[in-house]
Amino acid sequence: MRLVVALDLEGTLISNAVSAFPRPGLKQFVESTLKVADRVVMFTTVRGERARELLQLIENEDCLPAGFAAAVEFVPYSGKTKDLSAVGEPASATVLLVDDQPSMVHPGQDANWIPIAEFMPPFEQNDHELERVGKIIWEIRDDIKLAGIINRRASETPVPINLDDL
Numbered sequence: 436m437r438l439v440v441a442l443d444l445e446g447t448l449i450s451n452a453v454s455a456f457p458r459p460g461l462k463q464f465v466e467s468t469l470k471v472a473d474r475v476v477m478f479t480t481v482r483g484e485r486a487r488e489l490l491q492l493i494e495n496e497d498c499l500p501a502g503f504a505a506a507v508e509f510v511p512y513s514g515k516t517k518d519l520s521a522v523g524e525p526a527s528a529t530v531l532l533v534d535d536q537p538s539m540v541h542p543g544q545d546a547n548w549i550p551i552a553e554f555m556p557p558f559e560q561n562d563h564e565l566e567r568v569g570k571i572i573w574e575i576r577d578d579i580k581l582a583g584i585i586n587r588r589a590s591e592t593p594v595p596i597n598l599d600d601l
């Protein structure tokens with residue numbers, strides 16, 4: 436089953452679109468998430484080209500994997516919340532949103548939301564939120580794999596029991 440991760444930008448990966456401080460552990464988090472997810476997208480209220488420029492700046496500081504800023508997809512944002520149906524995945528896919536703002540979570544999609552504390556002043560350098568969230572994403576991948584195995588076993592034809600053998 437597909438695992439897709441949608442990432443917020445401001446307050447989640449960086450401070451904000453003005454100061455653009457990368458959150459501690461950003462590069463490792465993105466590398467780890469690219470490994471575990473089938474697709475990683477950005478889902479931000481910062482308008483497309485500006486958001487990509489910010490990512491490029493951060494990548495130039497070696498705080499993102501090389502090539503990420505240029506390659507990552509941006510989900511078009513409209514409305515008041517981040518409706519994950521805009522990510523464009525089949526219903527069978529697990530789509531997660533990593534976001535610091537509860538108000539951005541689309542009604543009915545709380546189960547898809549991984550909350551992360553807002554990265555805000557004084558921008559602690561011992562902030563471990565991205566490391567914590569990265570581990571959660573790996574755990575969800577394990578759960579998805581396990582669910583796949585259980586579903587396969589459940590669909591296998593049960594072996595009939597011969598009462599004479601008992």
Ligand SMILES: [Mg+2]
Pocket residue numbers: 443444445446447534535536
């Ligand atoms: Mg945010």
